Amino acid sequence: MLSWACRHFRARFTPGAALAHRQACPECDAYAAALERAAGTRLPLPASLRRNLQALTGPEPGAVLAFPVPRLAVPDALALRLRSIAQPGRSARPSRPSPPEWVRSPRVAIAASLLLALLFGPLLAGAADRGQRALRLAHQEVAPLVADAGAESQQALVRLWLDAGTVCGAARESALNSMRRVEGRLFDLSARSIHWFKAVPNHFTNPEPRRDAGGSSRRSQ
């Protein structure tokens, strides 16, 4: 006669189910095995075993090769080179720091600009006032000097003008005297030349010099 546990197991059992009573009762284990054989159930494989079997069977269906392409081992010399990339104590290149938030976000940039304006506004306004006062002071100090310099320069200009006028008048007077002397000499020379013309006889002069030239006699022939 079956116990209550055996009856309960056999009522609940389906092929593939793992119930604890099966390990405890050999008869029920035989019953379950017979049921599984009859149902032809393919029990699920453990994942690790499935991977190993897949590796044994080669590439997936549809792959271009029915056999796996062998993997080459890394040569020893290359392995040493690769290990030397990371020397002890030397960390990898630090990543480039990202720009600050106020550079990346326009909202933050506007807020930061307002904050800067509020913070530095009074300082800048005071500086502007001080600058204006300094300008006024400089104007008060410099303006008289500029005015004085202007008066002195005007006097110098007047003096220069008077000197220039004096020099110009002297030059004009000298030129007039020279012209007067030249005029007097020309007058004397013309008076003497009249006497010289009167002393020359009339036959020494030729009133028509072209008629006596050789060219005209040749043309007449």
Add this chain to the structure above:
Amino acid sequence: MNASAPSPDLLLARRAAAGRADAWDELLAQYSERFYNLAVHFAGAGADAEDLTQEICLRLYQNLRQYRGDVPLAAWALRLSRNLCIDHYRCARREWRTSAVSEEVLAALPAGGEDPQAAALRRQQLRAVYQALEEMAEDAAEVVLLRDLQGWSLAETAAYLDLPVGTVKSRLHRARLELAGRVTSRLGLSGANALLPELEAEPC
């Protein structure tokens, strides 16, 4: 709360970025082989692949502080390496240095049992796939290379390419079909069918 706790990847990256040599060694132990194999596929084997691997690791080390833990560290690190890989790939392609699969890869191929004919067939197929990839557009060749030849997961491939998983799936399907056509023209129908058994059954 558990959700706010930093992931193991993030902790590892932070420790390595702080100059802890043990953390860097652990990180290399996890990823250097993937970097190296990626470099072999993009730059060809030899000194070029080693130089590319070193460049990738150097860039990873220099950028570790920028890792935020929102994606797996592997995908993030591989994404960092993408520009370097593409530059080397274009350079190598220009100089015809990646016209064939690396001899080191061929030598490491599993023998396929005791049958030497099967091993030779595998080598021939792998060469044909690489030569066909050489002729394909970069984005199509890249997705096949990562998913099928490097064995990356879809999530890792999507993170590396900076694309949604669905886009990667569709691009992968188109690339596989194109690759099948090219391999068929190289090996003949029987060879291509042996190489790409599932493609004909997949819907377009």
